[in-house]
Amino acid sequence: MDADAEASEETGHGEGRDPAAPRRRTGGRSARVRAQVLAAVGELLVAGGYDGLTVDAVAERAGVHRTTVYRRWRDVGGLLADVLDAASDDTWRPPDTGSLEGDLTALNQEVYEALAGGPGLTAALIAAGFRSSEAAGALSRFWEDRHARCAVVTDRAVERGELPAASDARALLVAATAPVYHELLLLRAAPDPELPRRAAAGAAAAGRAGVYAPLTGPFPSA
Amino acid sequence: MDADAEASEETGHGEGRDPAAPRRRTGGRSARVRAQVLAAVGELLVAGGYDGLTVDAVAERAGVHRTTVYRRWRDVGGLLADVLDAASDDTWRPPDTGSLEGDLTALNQEVYEALAGGPGLTAALIAAGFRSSEAAGALSRFWEDRHARCAVVTDRAVERGELPAASDARALLVAATAPVYHELLLLRAAPDPELPRRAAAGAAAAGRAGVYAPLTGPFPSA
DNA sequence: TCCTTATTGCGACTGATGTTGCGTTAAGAT
DNA sequence: ATCTTAACGCAACATCAGTCGCAATAAGGA
Incomplete structure (x- = not known):
C-alpha cells in the first residue's frame, strides 16, 4: 500500500523533517x-x-x-483494494423493517441480488481477495465496517424482546448471511429465491433460542 | 476433461468400430x-x-x-480438478456422535481444522474454483457427494425426534457449515476454537424450530 | 515378433505480464 | 519567477504462460 497513506503531519515543520520522508504530491x-x-x-x-x-x-x-x-x-489486487477503500465511505445503512427476521431477510436479499446475476462486482472483489493480499485486506476492512453498521439490527431486536440481551451481533449476522454467500459463491448452486428468507429465518430462530448469547443464566460470573 | 473418461466398450468389436474414436492407451x-x-x-x-x-x-x-x-x-484448474476427482473416491463417512448437534459440531471441526492452519489444500482448491471452470465443476461434484453422504445425519436426527420429519438435509448442512467457511475463508477472521460448536448449535436450534421443514402441519398436499 | 499410432519429449514461437533505466513534466516550496 | 524533485511517459528488457510442428518412444493389437 503506497498509494494514499498521506500523513497529516509534517506539513509546515520546515526544519525538523525526516530526510528519508519524501513529501507526496497529491494534487493536480x-x-x-x-x-x-x-x-x-x-x-x-x-x-x-x-x-x-x-x-x-x-x-x-x-x-x-x-x-x-x-x-x-503494483497489481490488480492493489487496484481493487483502492477502489474498495474509495467506495467504502458511502452512506449505506442496514434496513429497518420492524422485525429481526425482516431485517435479516432484507440484508440477505441485497447479498442475493449482488451475487445471483452473473459475474458481478462483489464476486470479482471476493475472487480478488484470494489472489492479492492487498485486496484481501481491503475486503476485511469493508466487511468489518458493514458488520459494525449492522450491529444496530441486533440492538433493535434486543429492545423489542426478540433476542436475549448481550447477543453477539457479529455471530448472528454471519449465521444469517453466510449461507447465501456459500450457496452462490462456493457451492455455485442454482439461485433459489427462497434462500435469503430461509437463511434469515434460521439465524433468527437460533438467536431466539439464545445461541448467540454467551450466558443464558442470570449469573455472569464463570 | 480429456483425462480418464475411458469408455468401457469398443474393446473387442474389431470390425464395427467408430473410425473417429481413437483407442486410449491408459497403461504403462x-x-x-x-x-x-x-x-x-x-x-x-x-x-x-x-x-x-x-x-x-x-x-x-x-x-x-x-x-x-x-x-x-490444459491448465492448473484441470490439474486440481483431476486431483479432486481422484481423491473423492475415498471412504469418508460423516461422524456419528449420537446427537444432531454433536454430529454437526464434529463436521464443523473437520472443516475448521482444514481451513484454520495456514494456506491449506482446501483453501487452494476453493481459490482455484474462482479461476478455472474445470476446478469449479470438480468442486461442485465433490460437495454434492459430501452433502449426499451427510444426509444420514439429518435422517438419524429425525429418527431420534430431534428434528421434524422431511427436514431439508442440504439446507441444514449449509446452515451449519457455511459460517465456518465464511469466517475463515472470506472474512479471514482470527480462528476462534468455539466457532465450530457455535455454528453447529445455531443450525441445530433452527432445525429444531422447524425452519428446514417445508411444511409444519400434518398435511403434505398443496 | 512386427505394425500402427497414441502419447510423450523437444525446441521454437507468440503474447501477456512485470521490471528497470532514463528523460520529461509539473507539483509544491522558496 | 525559480528551483528541487516527485510523479509520469517511454522504450527496452526479462520472465512466464500457453501453443505448434516434428521427431522419438512405447502401448496395444495382429
Missing part, C-alpha cells in the same frame, strides 16, 4: 491520474468481470501509461 | 505420468499454496515435459 496531475484509473477499473469490472481486468486494459482505458499503474498500485 | 507410461503429475501437484500445493502451483513447476517436479501437462490437463 496525480489526483487526476488516480481518478481516471479508478474509474477505468470500475468500468472494466462491470463490463468483463475480474478476468477482463488486466493492468494493461486499465492503463489504456484510463489514458495512462502501464508503468504508472504498476508503480502506484 | 501414461499411467505412470499421470501418477507422477498428480503427486507433484499435491506436494507443491501443501508446500506453497495455490500461488506456488504453476504448470511449469508441476512438470519439473514430476520429471515430465511442460507440453505433456498442457496437453492432458
